[in-house]
Structure formats: C-alpha cells, structure tokens
Amino acid sequence: MDCLSSANQSSLGLFDFLFSNPFYLNFHQPVLFEASQTQSNPIPIYPHSLRAIALTIAKNLNETFDLHPASAHSTDPNADIISPVVMICLPNGVPFVSVLLGTLAAGLTLTLANPALKPQELCYMIATSKPVLIVGLSLALQNIRGAINLASLDYQPEIILVEDSKLSPNVKTYTTLLTPKEQGGTFKMDKSETRRRIALILWTSGTSTGKPKAIKLSHHALTFSVSALSKIHPQYRLRPQRFTGFAPFYHIFGVTNVLFVAITIGATIFIEPKFNLGSFLKLIKREKITQLHLSPPVAAMLGRLKDIKKQDFVSVTSAVSGGAPLEGDLVEDVWRKTGIWIKIGYGLSETSGVTHQIGDTIDEERLGCAGVPLEGVEVRIEGGEILVKSESMMNGYLGEGQVGSKIWFRTGDLGLLDRSGHLWITGRVKELMKVKGYQVSPSELEAFIRPIEHFQESVVGAVYDPEQASEFPRAYIVPLDQNLKSICQSTSLANSESVTNREQFACLAQLAKQAIEANCVNYKWLRGGVIFIDEIPKSDAGKILRRALGSKLNGVLVKIYDHQPRRDSRL
Template sequence: MPSESKYPSLQIPDVDLWAFLFERKDKPFGDDKVIYFDPYTKCSYTYSQVKEAAANFGKGLKHLWDWQQGDVLALYTPNSIDTPAITWGCHWAGGVLSPANPNYTVDELAFQLKDSGARAIVTQLPFIENAQEAAKKAGIPLDKVILMGDRRDPSHNLKHFTSIINTAGSAKYRRTKARNPAEDLAFLVYSSGTTGHPKGVMLTHRNIVANTMMIKAGECGQLQPTGGPTNEGDKLLAFLPFFHIYGLTCLIHQSLYSGLQLVVMPKFDLEDFCRFIHELKVTFAYVVPPVVLLLGKHDVVSKYDFSSIRMMNSGAAPLTRELVETVHRRIGVPVKQGYGLSETSPTTHTQPWSDWNKTIGSVGTLLPNQTAKYMSPEEKEMPVGETGELWIKGPNVFKGYLNNPEGTAHALTADGYFKTGDVGYQDKAGNFYITDRVKELIKYKGFQVPPAELEGLLVSHPNVIDCAVIGLYDKDQATEIPRAYVVPKDGLGKTEAQAKEIADWLSAKVAHHKKLRGGVKFVDEIPKSISGKILRRVLKVKAQQEMDDAVKAKL
C-alpha cells in the first residue's frame, strides 16, 4: 500500500496566490514587517510595500501593455528584493511568470522565451544585451524588455519596472483572478535540461499554495517537537536562485506567508554568506550540498560566529553522515535534509528539526496531503526497506510539461502519481531515503552502483575537497565501471600513486562491485548547476576525450 503522510491533512484553500498571500484573515504579523532585505544596499520591502508595489505593477502591465489572463512574463535576473513585487504584480494582472537562469546564453534564453510564449522580459542592466538579443530571436518587441534592480539605464532609453508602477494610477483596473486555481498556471519553471532542451514545468496556483502550506507544516507544524522559524525575529539567508523552484517557493513564498525576514544575496559568496550570518544574526538557511561541503572544509569559515543559526536545511542532492557530522563538529550548526523536485513545487519531504541527528542520510518524512510509493522497473510496488523508484501524488504535483504531451504522459500516471526518477527506499519508521537518480545509477555486471554513495564517502577523505563519480563503458568487460573525479586538497600532488591511494582507501569501505575500477582523476573543480547538482554529462564528455586521447597516444 502507498505510504500516507503522518501529518494532519491540510485544508488547501481554493484561491489563487494573490488571495492566499494578500487577502488572508489569519496573518500573524503586521503590515510594517520587513520581509525582504538587501544586506549590500540596506534597501528593504515591508509586507505592505510588496503588496502595493505588486498591485501597481500589475495595473501598469494592464495600462501600458494590455496584459491579459495567461500572458507570460519572463524574468532573467539574479536574486533581487524586487523579484517578489514583479512576480505577484504579474499574477495580479492574471499573468504567468517564467523565471530564467541569468547564466543562460542568448540561444538558451531565446529557447525559453519561445517555448513559454513570453510577451515581455524583465532583467537587470548587466544582462540587457543578452536579453535584447534573445528577445529579437523570440519576436518580443524591444520596448517590452525592461529593467529591475538598483541600476538604471544611463541613456534613459530603457524602462525600469518602477516607471510602470508610476504610470499605473488609474482606478479602473481591477485584479484578474485565476478562474480555476487548480488549473490556471502561476509559474513556468524550466528543468535543468540534463538531457536535451529544458522542459517547461507547468505549476498552478494551487500547486504553490499547497506547497507553501506544506513547507510551513514541515518546519513549524504540529509534529514539530522543537520550534521551527517564526515571524518573531527569525531571519532566513537567501542565496539559492529565485529562478529555481527551491528558492521560489521555500524562500520567496515561505518568507512572506510566514512573516520571516529574508536576507537576499544576488548569488552565493562564501565570505559574504558567513559574514551576514555573523553580523545580522541569521537563524535559518536553506543550502545545497556544495555549500555544506565548504562549511566543513574551507578555512574562511573559522573567522565567523555561527551561533545564531538554529538550523540549516539542505536539498537538491543527497548528504552523507560524514559531511553532516563534520559541519556540526566544526561550527555547531545542525543540518537536516529535505527533498523535492520542480515538478512537485518542490518540497515533498523534510526531516523534523529534532530528528536531524537521528536519521542522518534520510530526506525525512512525507509532508501533508501526499501519498508515495517505491516502484520496481516493472512498476510493481516495493515493500518497506527495498529499493525502487519513488512515485508521489498530492496537490503539489505539477500539471504537466508545456508543449510536451509525450513527456507528460511518461511522467504522470493515470491516477495522478508523478514518477520522480529518483531511487531509494523507506524504513519502518516512515523515513524516506534517496540514494540516486535512476538515470545516474552505474550498472556494473548487473549490480547497481549509486554515484552519490561513493561521493559521500570520498569527500570524507582528508585530502579530498570535492568529487564526482560517473560510469564509463568498458568494452573489454562489456559493462560500466565507476570513475571518480577528485578536487584534491591544497598541497596534495596529482600523481598516479596518490590517485591509487584514494581508490584503495575507498575500496576498503565498499562492496566489491562498487570499487573505482575506472580509477581516480584529479581536476580543479567539479562542474555543477547553480542549484548544486553535479553536471555528470560534462564529466562524461571529458572522460570520452581522455579515452580518445589515450587511444591516439598508442597509435
């Protein structure tokens, strides 16, 4: 039987995001509460300022651009305290927001603009050239490429979003409500595109409303023995990208809904991250495994006081016991895990605060209003304790992939389950474990080798700063074999003997089929996405090039 959440079921209101956030009757904090704070400029938005700016931006979209229900606004920018007002202003006018990675090239951005059908783009001045070039390719008029953030166009040719707010004025414009919150889109977020083009993930108003409530229940709900973050003094540090669903829901939406102050960084910088925690007395942070790794190993961390932090929550990739315990010993901060995907809005599981050190390696328990099961490759349900692919069902599960009925049909079952593509198991106490991605498992002579497990062990080696494991096809053995790419600690050379020492060290800790038969290769850095996921495809290209070069050398 599928697993049910242990949490009490939530009553999800049948409203759109604007009504959920700004027309609620149960708000436990004042309108003058500072929600979004920029630690670099000291600028901020209170709850009422966000609401007013968003409503006026929505009026401006209607007044200047005749914004219609379902129109798509693209956001091509690093994190900014302006992002929430623009996001909900688009919703006020009935629109759909499609955030894009600011590191996208012109062609990558143009693909998203075309695929999403975006009518306009909001960006920041340093990104304007790419935005304009992509707009031309997507057929978007250049007068619909506008700015946000602190910097204005010195030539005054480009509109800033505040000028749209200031032209809104007329009382004749009324908010466009979602006709059906369970069907009408709020966001079009794009998957990381590990194979082929990124897919447009269609998230409805109900998806985000539900997940915001689910996250709050997981952090502060009835089953939380120790208090999670509250609106009374708690501060969240936000470096996770707002264009990614992790930052979009867990940071932007959760902070406004729960009344938490969000300290907004445009991007991750380790020293600034540590400094803001120290100076601003930050109490909670959502992180990703590469950041946890830095906190455990980087010298700069020792300069700062982390005593204000009550908890960190890591997501996007598995964490190991060694890493969690290393960080806790070093800076005294507990690190719990959560789990989610773009297609689930995102959070489906999280560890209760009191369990962070009792179930290390687990992503926690199932959040409210969901059911889940682990399935075999033959789509048979696996019993507790046995490994399979995780399938999830709930009000947070996406509507489908935009313009991709085949992908949608493959991902969603007829009875509403989403096939996550992640492999793991559940223990008898209801804790869920994710061991790897289905597509990333290395198949060695019929055995499955999870790269994340080997990576977790390797980073506990005293001379390993970071690492990634991939599978290489060995023609002689007619099977895949694991190879590790390792970033060595300063002072460690890159000799064959040192590579063998690391491989032998791991061999003593794993089963016979998990040994690094593809060897250890030293690199300067591990390629990762902005959300912290290892870009294994990049390493596979590198490995292929190395093998081709080796063949040529023998000729």
C-alpha cells in the first residue's frame, strides 16, 4: 500500500490534501508564528485561519483578477496542464504562505523565486514561466520591473506588493488579495488530473548553459512526497511538533519538508525575519523546538560552538539536513556537543524533495550515509551515477520532454549502495557547486567575467570550506598582460602575498568581483577569491579540466572578501 492510498488521499489536489488531516492527528496549535519587527510577541496563525485566508485569496484571484484554471480537455490526454502562473518573490512569512496556498486553492500554477535575485537572474525565470501575476516586496519593485523589461514579454504581468510602495502608488498591494473577505471554494480535480495538473514550477541550475531549468511538479508528485515525508518520522504521531522556519520556502527543502509537512501533521513553524545564530539558539530554548531543519553551514556553526549546554537542546528530538551533503565527522561533532543526531538524507527538486533518509537511531558505522529509499522510491547505480524512479518525480522540465514516475531519472550525482541498501553519495557528475545549499552553475558566473578586456581566459571552480561546510565560487583567471602571466607561472601560491605587482593583481580581481556583484545574488559571489594562473588546464580536445584546477601549485591568489576558504577546489 503506497503513501497516498494508505492515507486515502490519492484523488485530492495538493491544497485539499494539506488541510485534510490525512493522518488523523488532533494537535490543536498554531501552524505559523511569525516574529514581527514592530511587535515583541510572535503573531499566531491557526490552521483554520490560514485556510480561510487562502480561500479568500483564491476567490479574489479567480474573480477580481479573472484568473482561472486551465481546462483539462486536450487532444493529448497525457499532456501537462499548466494554468495561469503566479510568481511569488518573497521571503518566508505569512504573505508568502497565504499567497501560495491561495493560488493552489484557486487551481492556478505557482512558481517561486528568491527575492534577492538581480534583474538579470530573475528575467530568465519570468521569460520561461510567463507569470501573469508577480507578488513581491516593495524594496524589490525596481528589480522586478527591470526583470520584466529584460524578459521582453508580449504582455505586462500584474505586480502586487506586500507593503505600500511610495515609489509607485498605483501598484496594487497584498490587501487587494484579501478584499473582499468572502471565501471561495477549492478547485477540484479527478485522480488522473492530479498527475497532469502542474502545481509548482521550481528552479534548478543547468550544467552547461548556466541558465536555471524550470521543474514541473504535479499535485500528485507533491502530495506523494509530503505524505512519504510525514510517515518516516514516528515522533510526528506522538506529540505536537514545533519547527524552525529559516529554510527558505522558495526552495524544495523548505516548501516540502517544513511548510507542507507542518500543515499536514499539525506542526507549528516559528518564522523570524532572517537567520542569526544567537536568535536561533534562543528560539530553540524559548519555544521548545522539537525538530531542526538545517543546512550544512548551520550544522557547522553548531559543531563549532564552545560554551554550549546540552540541556538547551533537550526539547529537540530530531534534526534533518538538506540542500547539500553533510560530512560524517560534522554529524558526530554536533552529536557530541548538543546530543542532536542530524539525519542526513538525499533528494532533488526534480523528485519533489527527499528520496532517501537515514533512520532515527544513532549508527556511527553509517556516519555520512544518506539512508534508505522512502516508500515509493526505487534507486539503482549505473556507471557510478545514481538513478531514481519515484511517484514523486517531476513531469519534466518546462519546454522539454516528459519524465514522470515510470522513467529512471539520471540525477547527475555519484554514489554507491551497500549490502543493506543504504545510499552513499560519493561525488557529482555535473559541474555544479553547492553554496550553502544553493546550486550555482560555474558557467553562469563565467559569462559575466569572460567579457572583461584585461582577461585572456577565465573559469570558475569550487573551493570547500570545512568551517562553513560549504563550497564557494573561486575564479581562475589568465591575465592578458604577458608580464603578469609570467609572474603567475613562476610564483608559488604560498608566496602570493609577497609577489611583485601585487596591487595590479588586486585591481584585476576587483574587476571580476564587481562583475559578479552587479549581476548575481550574493551567494554566487566569489568568496573563494581569485587565482591568477598562466593557463587553464584543458584536455587534448580542448575541454576545460575543472577538476585539475585544484592541483595548480603556481599562481597568485587574491582574497577579495574577509573570510577565505582553506581547502582547495573540488571541481
């Protein structure tokens, strides 16, 4: 019996499933606590109130904005159904959650974007997904408008701002979605339609072009994934759960593991404006948090804490890490200091989130293991690459062919299965970096550095920082100036600080820094620094050998940010 049939929810759309109490848990507590910058106490939002807000938004989307679900009737009975798209470009908070749920209830399609993206990054998402409505912050209005202009659409998307904008008083605000306060119904769909109707379009990085790919996730795939996730944690049925809400909801880990699971099991999410380690630790103790959803950098922070008391974490019964691999020794460090056993898992946006999860019991022999497949997931290794098949599989990439649950999906990750069926991640086929849980394409950054006239060639690799448990982008640049190139050839990296023409190298590094900062969100910045070298390592066929970059012994390293990762390139 699969996850959905066991919960008797196989014919529900995602919104109806989330609020159906599929596991018959009666924990009467708020679903959201959002810290306010103007009030000292968090504001509680209960499930019935959140549902009512969502249904009001759904009615206004359908009637005030005249947005209606796409028809299921098509000449191709297997074709995806994509309704008018609503883009949410917001940080975690009640507005984000309300608009997301309201859009689902209205039968429309969602796409989610990082609110910190620059116009050059956001425009591709807009041009590809073609949203008719964009909900964002007033502070990001210029970025949103700039992205729309760059996208060169043949129509003008409506913009809704969460706060009033003094820059543009004619722009509609979030209150437009809440007025009038009449509630509508939820859009209903039959069982076969749940597999075809696209609920979410999420984004991942490409491996060659640098452009993000648009992942189509159906109502069925997301419902199956959330149901499976809700079943693998036995503590969910024993007592009310209390989650931290720092994982971004525009990311698959945040939207499925935290938001959707919380609604399904009746948990409470405590949302704060931004992550701060001190506030995070106080929140755990004050609110008696039961489960932590961590990124590897946050796990690394916990592992480095010195004056830490295990009793401050006594309420925490479980912790999970997502977004990027987590090294076994770091899991052990956190366990020794806090008593928290971080469960490592494995998953992708393409699989609607987690496909593997390690068990609840402490097993030092399997430190660093990604665990066993969730219910409904199959896995195999082919040529060292992990292949996955699952009911939670995406329908495909927007503009490309179908995938679906019956096709083996090549993940681009390398791994192996031990005799007991546990998955171990050993590397990546694809040339992507994992920067604090975010995928970053080297070629995207190279496209901004390459046009700089003082550079002959440039390539971007990854440098790993064990203190932050994250990779960071590092640029390898061949200067056009022959004298500087000769200095690179004859200078050991260890002697970079004492090299002649140091100021000239520093000025060139600033050009690369400025090019990235002007065009990219801050997690893509060159925090790994710049290394000037005499030539880029290439194969006989002329292909760049990224993995050979880390073995370069000669060159000039220029640090352009205060913190510099210590370990060298993994690409």
